[in-house]
Amino acid sequence: MKVLIVGGGIGGLTAALCCAHFGHEVTVFEKSPILSDIGAGIQISPNAMKVFRALGIETQVTQNAFRPEAIEARMGVSGRNIFSIPLADHAQDKWNAPYLHIHRADLIAALKTALAERQPNAIETNAEALGYSQSAAQAKLHLRGGHQIEGDVIIGADGIKSAIRQEMQGDDSPIFTGNVAWRAVVDIAALGDMAPNPTACVWMGAGRHCVTYRLRRGTLVNFVGVVERADWQEESWAQLGAKSDALSDFKGWHPTIAAILEAVNDTALYRWALFDRQPLSRWTDGRVVLLGDAAHAMLPFLAQGAAMAIEDAWSIAANLSASEREIAQSLSAYQNIRLGRTSKVQAASRRNMKTFHQSARMGQLANYGPMWLAGRLTPQIVHGRMNWLYGYDVTKINHG
Ligand SMILES: Cc1cc2nc3c(=O)[nH]c(=O)nc-3n(C[C@H](O)[C@H](O)[C@H](O)COP(=O)(O)OP(=O)(O)OC[C@H]3O[C@@H](n4cnc5c(N)ncnc54)[C@H](O)[C@@H]3O)c2cc1C
Numbered sequence: 001m002k003v004l005i006v007g008g009g010i011g012g013l014t015a016a017l018c019c020a021h022f023g024h025e026v027t028v029f030e031k032s033p034i035l036s037d038i039g040a041g042i043q044i045s046p047n048a049m050k051v052f053r054a055l056g057i058e059t060q061v062t063q064n065a066f067r068p069e070a071i072e073a074r075m076g077v078s079g080r081n082i083f084s085i086p087l088a089d090h091a092q093d094k095w096n097a098p099y100l101h102i103h104r105a106d107l108i109a110a111l112k113t114a115l116a117e118r119q120p121n122a123i124e125t126n127a128e129a130l131g132y133s134q135s136a137a138q139a140k141l142h143l144r145g146g147h148q149i150e151g152d153v154i155i156g157a158d159g160i161k162s163a164i165r166q167e168m169q170g171d172d173s174p175i176f177t178g179n180v181a182w183r184a185v186v187d188i189a190a191l192g193d194m195a196p197n198p199t200a201c202v203w204m205g206a207g208r209h210c211v212t213y214r215l216r217r218g219t220l221v222n223f224v225g226v227v228e229r230a231d232w233q234e235e236s237w238a239q240l241g242a243k244s245d246a247l248s249d250f251k252g253w254h255p256t257i258a259a260i261l262e263a264v265n266d267t268a269l270y271r272w273a274l275f276d277r278q279p280l281s282r283w284t285d286g287r288v289v290l291l292g293d294a295a296h297a298m299l300p301f302l303a304q305g306a307a308m309a310i311e312d313a314w315s316i317a318a319n320l321s322a323s324e325r326e327i328a329q330s331l332s333a334y335q336n337i338r339l340g341r342t343s344k345v346q347a348a349s350r351r352n353m354k355t356f357h358q359s360a361r362m363g364q365l366a367n368y369g370p371m372w373l374a375g376r377l378t379p380q381i382v383h384g385r386m387n388w389l390y391g392y393d394v395t396k397i398n399h400g
Pocket of ligand 1: 041272307308
């Protein structure tokens with residue numbers, strides 16, 4: 001089968017690897033001139049790692065990664081520990097794969113290299129998709145410049161502003177959440193004693209929270225700081241922000257947070273306005289299908305957007321390879337398998353936004369108190385709550 005994939009991000013490249021794994025011929029069309037991701041980290045949870053393992057690329061993906069000791073929550077101002085859940089060995093034992101922090105550029109590079117080993121010249125850059133058309137026998141991808149490429153299937157992995165989704169069902173009407181995310185990566189050597197713990201740590205406070213974790217074998221620290229404000233609505237990885245604004249947003253917070261923001265290079269501090277989207281009811285149109293953010297963009301408060309794209313990628317390829325089915329039926333089967341899980345993750349991400357930003361002191365006591373107790377007294381309960389998410393293995397699902 002000839003599979004045309006729009007978008008060379010984490011979802012698109014993983015889809016190419018999964019389709020190649022099942023014996024299909026793939027081409028990835030990426031609109032940018034080079035394939036690389038922005039300078040930021042990403043948490044890759046065990047459910048996503050199982051796909052990389054099944055593809056035989058776990059070693060490449062993990063070689064520059066950092067393995068956190070625990071997931072922690074702390075009060076943003078005092079740094080008081082709310083809970084700490086051991087992770088390092090537990091993730092492997094309990095969820096059968098590691099929990100990792102990876103630089104996005106390293107992940108893209110690993111996926112790109114693995115694809116080149118399996119299908120050389122499978123990626124076309126400077127190739128922007130504008131839309132598609134199809135007949136009963138084939139699908140046609142329309143590229144800027146007038147080229148039209150024929151294939152059996154088109155996978156729209158072109159992210160939140162997907163041209164393929166737009167062609168399929170019009171605008172997805174995102175709703176601004178009133179939250180803006182600061183993003184930065186700093187050298188850990190610049191932080192001295194103020195370096196955050198080797199954990200995935202959520203720092204919580206009134207109307208804001210941030211997340212710190214280490215990258216690239218522990219040499220870098222990734223920072224994401226989310227603040228409630230209505231005066232910025234640009235949904236883009238490329239928008240720079242002013243350091244003075246970031247420092248003012250986290251004024252009075254723990255010295256670790258101040259040290260990170262002081263260490264940030266002015267030309268590498270980014271802002272991203274967070275938009276929410278309701279689950280779409282349909283991700284397919286005949287021979288055309290959506291995955292990842294194009295199908296179900298979600299708020300980042302559960303760190304699962306890319307993980308869901310990676311699971312989708314396996315599910316599409318496995319469904320396309322099921323015998324005795326028309327392509328359109330296979331793609332509908334994929335949607336039916338994935339829609340419930342991704343909608344649940346979207347909803348859980350939205351709920352976390354509220355938990356992380358308790359504004360009143362009573363709210364903090366009511367919410368963090370039980371979390372603190374649960375974390376200290378019965379960590380297995382906290383672990384148990386994540387089983388549905390991290391314990392899931394899409395490579396073991398029966399795809400027909
Ligand atoms: C602050 C923040 C933190 C996050 N942290 C995490 C985390 O820790 N863990 C996690 O799992 N997720 C996280 N996410 C979510 C994650 O980044 C996304 O869900 C993931 O990148 C989606 O991958 P994708 O391949 O679907 O889309 P994208 O990564 O957006 O890739 C789309 C690709 O398609 C290309 N493209 C777009 N339009 C076209 C076109 N018309 N033609 C050709 N190419 C096109 C783009 O250039 C891009 O390369 C976070 C998100 C944010 C905002």
